[in-house]
Amino acid sequence: MRLFLILVLALVSCTKFGKNVTVKGRVMNPVTGQGIEGAEVKLLRVKGGYDSNYKTIKSVxxxxxGNFELDKYTWASPVARCETGDFYRLGWTKDGGQTFIDNFELEVKKGKVTNADFYAIPYGNLQININNTSCFDSNDELKIYRTHSIPGFYDDVPNPAIYxxxxxxxxxMNKAPMGWYKYSGTVTKNGIVTPKKDSIYLNEGETKVWNINY
Known part of the structure; x- marks a missing residue:
């Protein structure tokens, strides 16, 4: 009788707390719209409440x-993480909602299907040189607003840049995510203001030097 009760309690516990976790979606390059093959997506559970103690319970x-699907029966409340290697990790979108920038880890719920797309961008190498080729005096000014194919890429640096x-x-020569690099602004010399703009496209694995002369 005692053994029977233990088995019943164990069955109730499994039914109550253990559920399937399903995560599916795509890992892709948002600049080109192409999927990224060979990225690893993991389901992790926390051991002891510290990030460093995450344990992989399943991976694909x-x-x-760039498509993936993970399905695992678990008692834990896991998180999903994407490992892309040497890519600029942009973020993820969950169930078609907001894109979370610079975060490659999301919580998933037991008993539900989570649709998640991860975004990552391969690197090239880019050197940017700024040259006032016909300087008038110390009051010369170049003021440029910079943008990239990635929305918000320049949010953490002064924009406009002023020289x-x-x-x-x-x-x-720095490692830089592929895509369009653009600027627009003005050049002021001897009190005369003229508009200035330019752009350059950096491909995956490409090395370029961009000379901004004014």
Whole structure:
């Protein structure tokens, strides 16, 4: 009788707390709209309440179109995480809602299907040089507003960028996410203001030097 009660309680506990977790979607490059093959999507549970103690309970690798589907019966309340390797990790969209920038981890609920798309962008290499090629005096000014194919890419840096005087600035060759880099603004010399704009497209794995001369 005692053994029977233990088995019944165990069955009730499993029914109450253990449920399927399903996560499906796509890992893609939002610049091109193409899927990213070979990215790993994991279901993780927390051990002890610290991020460093996450334990993988199941993982899959995306197919040639970037699609994935994870299904796992679990008692835990897990999170889903995407590992893309050396990509600019942009964020994710859950169930067609808001895109969360710079976060590749989301909570998923037991007993429900979560539709999630992860966005990542491959890198190229870009060097930007700023040169006042016909300097008038120290009051010369270049004021430019910068944008990228990624919305909000320049949110964490001064924008517009302002360069004063006889600028001759050689930038470093830096790893940069692929896509369009654009600027528009004005050049002021001897009190005369003229508009200025330009753009450059950086492909995956490409190395480019962008000279902004004014």
């Amino acid at each position: 690798v995306t197919d040639a179109s 004063l005087g006889c600028v001759n600035q050689t930038g470093n």
